[in-house]
Amino acid sequence: MVSESNLERLLTDGQFVVCGEMSPPQGADKAAILKKCDYFRNVVDAVNLTDNQTAIVRMSSVMSSVFALEGGVEPIMQITCRDRNRLAQQSDILGAYAAGVRNVLCLTGDYMTFGNHPDAKGVFDLDSVQLIHTVADMNEGRFLCGEEMKTPPRMFIGGAANPFAEPFDLRIMRLGKKIHAGMRFVQTQPVFDFPRFDRWIKAVRDEGYDREAYILAGVMPVKSVKALDYMRESVPGMSIDDEYIDRMKSADDPKEEGVRICVETIKRLKETPGVSGVHIMPVMWESITPRIVEESGLLPRPAGGQPE
Amino acid sequence: MSKLTEGLAGFVLKHPALHKCALLAENIIKKPVFRCQDCGQCVLSYNGYTCPMRCPKQIRNGPCGGTRANGHCEVYPERKCIWWLINERSKKLGMQGKLRKYHIPVDRRLEHTSAWMNVFAGKILPISLHRDLTKKELGELKEK
Known part of the structure; x- marks a missing residue:
């Protein structure tokens, strides 16, 4: 164990963990974050705070993570390579750690043209694997340039993996690269295609990667068949099984069906060897999280160390 | 040298x-x-003689999570994903093992x-x- 992250402690203890995710507000609204914290406190073990997700401007993930701490929720600060160069990324890590943030999720970031400033310049100074390596180096007391620092952070380092995108063999190879660079936990894209996920997790187990990093499988409650169709058509690298489309289409109450599918998925993932937890991504539907965790039989959550 | x-x-x-x-x-x-x-x-010799800097995100340790089912790029759907090409060509050349190599950040x-x-x-x-x-x-x- 390297950090004071509660998430890490639970994973080390062998608990099946539950993460949530919230989008910071598109405005200077701290109260919005505190309100969303009410849906997550004592319901999940840690919550992702996204970093300008889908390249749409929102409150910074650093400050949102700090507000989440105030709201009694352990944050997982997302940090992308799209908007900041290696200097800014390292200074954000230092600041966030000093403020009490203990988990960081390193991502490349969605391309600018998907968001609301398609005319922006993308930075992409580092890629996500290099960013993971950078944070791992900082944990050991070194900046990326090799210079040493007096008071290093001790972050629990995460990254992403997409089991559903092509080419399959590179997905496994890149996961290994990230682990070698210092990644300790992985969050995946939402699972809507079990045959593909099972194939991926088997390959992960065969390589032994599930013992080197904790695999947290993504799940997403959806409100309508439209949301699934949108993901299938417009989110590259996503795979949706026809079964779910049919179920959502023929459901009398699509919202209820969405919850049912999500709960079923979590229960199945819990039984899947190699999976150490789930990451619930209720996009714009954070309020449903407590119900999903409860119906999945994952409440109460193990008592954690209080977020500092 | x-x-x-x-x-x-x-x-x-x-x-x-x-x-x-x-x-x-x-x-x-x-x-x-x-x-x-x-x-x-240059990292051509590591990547099946295909340049990863052609990726819109310039990922040298690719691919990103957005490669489409047909092997095309998420940003430019009409183009092939560079990393898809890198994988195909590395396989053909028997160089797939080299793809495991970690690449340090670019010296700008x-x-x-x-x-x-x-x-x-x-x-x-x-x-x-x-x-x-x-x-x-x-x-x-x-x-x-």
């Missing part, structure tokens, strides 16, 4: 006219054949300079993780 080639390459890099000639010679091949993006620190000072001269002048760092480097190599890294 011998002291002589190192000195020669260093000399070329210091003199704009010579450097221009070296760049021209390099680009005549690399631009049309590999669509070289001029990063000045070397952009638009001759990668060949940079290699001869010893300006390219070993491609590995800091913690895998020896103390001496780390020191050299700091100096550069």
